[in-house]
Amino acid sequence: MANDKHRVRTAREVALDALVRIEREGAYSNLELNRALREAELSRADAGLATELVYGTVQRRRTLDYWLERFVAKGLARLQPWVLALLRMSVYQLVYLDRVPAHAAVNEAVTIAKRRGHAGISGMVNGVLRNVDRRRSELTLPERASSAGEIALKHSYPDWLVERWAADYGPETAEAICAAGNEPPNGSIRVNRLRAARDAVLERLKAEGLYATPSPLSPAGIVVARGGNLADRTEYRNGEWTVQDESSMLVSEAAAPSPDMTVLDCCAAPGGKTTHLAELMGDRGTVWSNDIHPHKEKLIAAQAERLGLSCIRTTVGDAAGLPEKHAEASMDLVLLDAPCSGFGVIRRKPEIKWTKSPEDVDAIAALQARLLEAAARLVKPGGTLVYSTCTIERRENERQIDRFLAGHAGYELDPEWPPHVLDALRSAGVIREGAAFPGMVQLLPQHFGSDGFFIARLRRRK
Structure with a gap:
């Protein structure tokens, strides 16, 4: 032996x-x-x-x-x-x-x-x-699943989760969410346009025989089918691109930072959104990048160095304590990509369906509310607060924002998102043609074949 x-x-x-x-x-x-x-x-x-x-x-x-x-x-x-x-x-x-x-x-x-x-x-x-x-x-399963229980059995989910989705979105959409969660995730990269042009990277990938297409969600995004490990390539090591899901790219696109702003990313690891914000700012201004875990601060700093970004400053600590580190109303833009149940990334982490519970959602929602309170204190009058999660759970998303706005008269939803973002959302049917855009959006995993994400953009009144 x-x-x-x-x-x-x-x-x-x-x-x-x-x-x-x-x-x-x-x-x-x-x-x-x-x-x-x-x-x-x-x-x-x-x-x-x-x-x-x-x-x-x-x-x-x-x-x-x-x-x-x-x-x-x-x-x-x-x-x-x-x-x-x-x-x-x-x-x-x-x-x-x-x-x-x-x-x-x-x-x-x-x-x-x-x-x-x-x-x-x-x-x-x-x-x-x-x-x-x-x-x-x-070995048969229900062909036409009509109840939440049948949907759960057919697509292999716990009953309680499908029941919530059916109540929130309707049975048909709930089944589409479940089916999409069992699909393999797309590979996608975000081109660092301070070092490379998306079209040039696209042509290079196609010349290698890879199936690469431009992302509709981000002018820097490329979807690559069967591209292998895209982080194990010279272009990645040289800082030409970052491996990131399209829905995650949309967060910084919706935040739309400008050069010379002072920006805070509250829960930043592993640094995808932090570095995207810095790239959109042309590496001009300051991006404060905070995470609660000390070892993850090193990951963020390493990403910034790899991408050649000098405007990023890293800090470590509980995001609820950020008002003790930064002056109140000192930030042009604050991004809170909040801890969440993660139900939007089930295709990447399928064990989530079996390990999370309704009690977990309640606990996470309470934490999110605490972090939102802290983040809101740091935004300048006239500044922007962006709240995002990688879940499709309404308690953590729309209802969280509704609760926040009910207690903060100085904030309002901001529907003035970049036109290319709104065009992409309308083309996928996420926003109905002719309907007023409320300033927050729920991406479901079937919309773009990407992760489920929620994004709300709020403005602090002057």
Whole structure:
């Protein structure tokens, strides 16, 4: 067995280990997978398979368990965590991955079970998976989901979450949100226009055979399909671009800072919006970039240095304490990209659907209200406060802003967003043609194939 310690692990073994850690230790899927892939040093093809298995298995967990219940005689609750993860991962391959032969999925699952368990476990795994494969026609789901429960089962979400979305957006939109959350995320970059022109970068990517298109949400954005690791390229290291989701780019575009402003980003790590603000300002003025975690301050500073931005100043501390560091009414623009439930980024972090609860939403909303109070004190009369989240939960978004405005007569929603932003929102149907724009917007994951994001722009009256 000593040699087994140094044996090269397969893609399925790497995926299984990651799945167990995500389930047992509450690890974030993206961080855990990145760590596992770095350690395993798999080929590109095997790394792709491991990635598909981890994200797909976590995404479809409820549906996989629904099917497995009828094949595991003693019930899923009595299985060891690694055995349940192995069965889920294997059924995911049988049902959702056409390019993986059934015998390959079953045989390797049995091999892993033999290596990690006893003969009884490997025999059970073999029997369950062969039975699932033979009776695949019985693995059905509601074709036309009409209730929140049916939508939740069909797309693999908890009932409570779909019930909230159905109440807030209607059943049809709730189902579209769920379906979009199971789609793979787009790759996108934000060109640093202080160092490169978007058109030139586009042409270079296309010349390499990549499918690259300009983002409708940001004049600096490019969507790149199947582009690999866009942060592991010379252009990234040279500061020509930043890897960032399109919806996240929209926040700084909506904030629309001008050169020579004094700007504050309250919860800034890892620095995507901070550096975007600085680029939009032509690196003129001051961008204060704050985060509560000291190690993340270094990430922000490293991003600024990589991009050649000298106007960024980093600080560490609770955003609620920022009025103790900066004079009241001293900022032209304050951005509060608030901590949130993260339901807009489920396609990137699918475990969120299983780890968050209604009580979490209540606690996060209370924190957001506290941070908004602090941020509002720092805006100059006539200045701008931008509030954003990467969630689609109305308690954290529209209702949060309504509550804030009810208690702050000196603030009002500002509908004067840059024309290119409003044009993009109208073209996608996010804002109805002819309808007045209220100054806040909820992007859903199906609107642009990007993250779900909420953005409100407020003006402090003079």
